[in-house]
Amino acid sequence: MAMLFGCHDPALTAPGLEQLLERLGEAKPFRDRRQRAVVADGACVACDGDAHQGADGVLTAMVGFPRWTDPQLGALARDLGPAAALAEAYRRHGEDLWRTLQDAFSLAVLDTARGRILLALDRIGQQHLYYARTDRGLAFGSRADVLLRVPGVTDDIDPQALFDYLYAHHCPSPGSIYRQIRKLEGAELLVFEGSRLRIVRYWLPEFQEHGVHLEPLGEELRSTLFAAVARFDGSGTPVGAFLSGGLDSSTVAGALARARPEPADTFSIGFPVPDYDEMAYARIAAEHFRTRSHEYYLTPDAAVAAIPTIAAACDEPFGNSSALPAYFCAKLAREQGMALLLAGDGGDELFGGNERYRKQLLFQRYATLPGLLRGALETGLGGLPAALVGRFPLRKLARYVEQARTPLPDRLQDYNFLHRVPLDQVFTPEFLAAVDSEAPLAAQRECYARPDNASALNRMLYLDWKVTLHDNDLVKVNRMCQLAGIEVAYPLLDDAVVQLSCRIPSALKVRQGVLRWFYKRAMTGVLPEAILNKTKHGFGLPFGVWLKDHGPLQQLAYDSVAQLKERPYFRPAFLDQAIRLHRSGHAAYFGELIWVLMMLELWFETRSPR
Template identity: 45%
Template sequence: MSGLCGYLALVRGGRPDLARMAAPLARHDASPLRSLEEGPCGVALAAQNGSVSLHQEPGLLAAVWGHALLDGSGERLAARLAAAWRERGAQACAELSGHFAVCILDGASGLALLAIDRSGVHAMHYQSGPQGLTFATSAAALAGGELDPQALFNYLYFHMIPAPRSIYRQQQRLLPGEYLLYRRGRMERGVYWRMRFHEERALPFVVMKQQFRGALEEAVRQAAQGAGKIGAFLSGGTDSSTLAGLLDKPASTYSIGFDVDGYDEMAYARIAARHFQTEHHEYYLTAGDVADAIPRIAAASDQPFGNSSVVPAYFCAQMARANGVTRLLGGDGGDELFGGNERYARQAVFARYEQLPSGLRQLMLEPLLFGLARQVNLPPLRKARSYVEQALVPMPARLETYNLLFRYGPAQVLEADFLASVDQGAPQRQLDACYWQSHGLSQINRMQALDLRYTLADNDLRKVGLACELAGVEAAFPFLSDELLAFSGRLPPQDKLHGTRLRYFFKHALREHLPREILRKKKHGFGMPFGQWLLADARLRALAFDSLSDLKARCLVRADFIDQLTQVRLHEHPAYHGTMVWVLMMLEQWLSQHARQPFAAAPPDVAETAADPAPRA
């Protein structure tokens, strides 16, 4: 583990023993503690050697972990942030650029500030107790506590646990662009940055193209700065190929293949490698590799994480590390910022139905399809009914039409006592609140805002960060530079999604840079054929099925559902139902290695409000 951790201790009669209180935080490859004791509190800080900018003065300690700049410079970063804090308080965070976690511990006033970057590349976990505030960029540095039933339910819904919740009832996490102010036991969350969209075109295409290319080249330069040997993931998609082509030659690139029909994209990775003349490295993943990696990944995870793509990302990072790479560039963020996700086009097709006159929809089409023609089982009518049924579901709930948990039915999956302890509607309300926070914008930009938080910050960035940390490589994400975030915000919606054409501006701006085959390919990524391997490989199947058997004893997932999943459904559709096997397996793997005690049920309203206080700007 690497990162930043600290303890802000309240003093109620006598001095706290800061070294003793914060010693557990310093055991994770951290430097000796720095501490100060002034006024009504004491503070202590531990950080990995050479990884953090620290500044200490009478009554104040400031730290910035990660790769950040202030006014374009990284010199004396923490000291200049401390000066900005004295002048502007929490809004000083807005002056930082890059990817970072921040803490300022004000010993004289007993005030603490925690914050993370705009994209959530870095995390910040925190909890408050009778003795004060503890915080860390990794949950491993904090005491665990009770498991949160709502967080477990959210995991089964999202296949990860979105912030601000944590798997532990006592812990919370900051959202991207958010800060926490703490003083004498009271906590207040606020927002120092939020994505701003300007939907009207302000500049000609040629000018925007020039700005985009300049911002992209600078982002790659900044991501490579200060590292040893640089490498890049290369899936053969537009994002990873773009970055590979912008690195200084000869760039080192790394790809994972699968010897399963429909999953292997190595041909596209090779096209990009030849085009940009990279030093290309390949590895074909096997079911045995996956079985070896599962316990290690679960052990390294802060909380249950169900994205199976972490395995190929991990082996890619391992390959890079063995080749001497110290920092690996990922293309994450390109899809979200420039309209690359297939669901953007799919939802645009459904949105066309809403644009039809209401009289035509309600008086003609719907009565015909769901009334007179309901008994007619012709394929065109079935397809039309399916289209209208989905189009009638409001956004963003329509995005969850194929949510695995609700396709099965929560009551069919989960034990009744557990289900009674959670709020089943909480995940959808989270999505609704995020989606409609951008009310009045185009659908593509509202979906982008949603994806920046749920697809990116809590999923893809955690996946790549976990894979790279486990392999001993640092991850960097050039597409998530502040300049490219701002550029995306002012890119007109039709330049992200032109009708149903994805990445319209991006592909036109880079058509001289990328090979034609890459520009025309459909997105695939590092998907893994886990379901197919389950049926073919006895060792992987034994690991998965043994994990699910152990999960039965936790009174969380119904035993009859697990039996039906493994004995019937998996054989009917390995790719689809294999996803749920993976999600449940990784839950049990994590619980068996991390959970010190079983979860304690709480009333749904208590569980929800305790973990998701409304932020204040």
């Protein structure tokens, strides 16, 4: 992935900034990368995308795959580079420069004459951007760990971020694992001037619920998707596509095959575990679109060798186990000569494809029942003996009522491990005293409430743009592609695709219990029937299953969990119990808990002493 770094420190002269950039070049994420850097007294920007220094003291840098809404700026970007176009956009529009940009970008503008910095991310947050205030200025970069090389930025761990990690299995924005370092969300613009820092949310989706004409909108969806993919072909860069055999990766692979006369290269990962292996669907898609298919079967031995490397490659603790197959898939593509991979992330979160949406809509129906009926039902269940309510089907009815009475988005976390065990049995008293256990859910409520006049389904989708995409899945794919040495792009998150998804009424996204109803209808005849009708899976890892029988994997995982006892966060009895539960309980559910704890310790071993 392209990287960006910058620093504003009025006390640093140009030679001091040059030394900082040299030191930055020693950091692993920047090593052996071809850097563009511009330096002025007190300010510098470096990236392996494009950097520019104007005669008026405006320094700019940009990474990603931006498009320009202004044809003049687009022509300037083609002639002089996107950073020069960004500088001109800033001169013309100031803080409103975001209006001239579309699609994936991370940008920085340093106006040395005014002592001003602008930072911004694209609307979804396909890129990532961290920042840290110091006593003398502001530092920013594409990775948190790079900022630790800037004088005045400390590596103190934030207890809240660590709690949030166990809650969400990643460190949610706007916080980071480090107290001093923060990160932007999608559609945010940061303005730093003098000693004042403010953040503006420059865009919110406008969801529409009025009637649509199905066939024209379906044709528009197909043409928009095909155009979003075709934009990455024809540049001379070797381009391939992830292919899991799901709706989205198959759409991207098919569109890439459609865009070129020769076969497109697709890359798939399988597992020697029947319930997890989706290779058959990937082969169906590859055969249908006549792609040049590349396959790799991941074994537990290969996993054991790669897991510490993956943990070390992340700039924050990261607990999504599908990072492992994503890395091997990206590595396979790099070995086959690809420079860019197209990923299908985003389709479920735009068009209503996650099982939890269907489930939550069933709970939403409870609120439509007459109040007297709801009251009688709740009173009746409450008055029955516990032994009777515990029997099926009353148990199931009581559980439904209990969940339905919990509002969204809180209900989405009903099965969260930290809502099912007393926190004082998990964490030490000192650690709990330093955190707000309600903070993760409060942040989700705030995000869920942002869109105006949105349905429950669309609010869940928007929430997932942050918690599932920007904070999780895109971190996973970005970091693993970076580790493999390959760029990645997300055509389904093209602004035109996002805007079109907002025009599809909720009732057509999920209709009569059918997920992605409109999308599947629109793609009928394009995607194979078997792909349209398959259940969602993706790159799920059979870690919990492997862990039951594979000795080296057990040793790595259990030893890592046990080593967390030496850190001042968890109760030792909880860590022992986590291992016992995996050995005696549900392998997949408790395997996920073991993975999350293991990756935390492995990350600590490369970053922080005990």
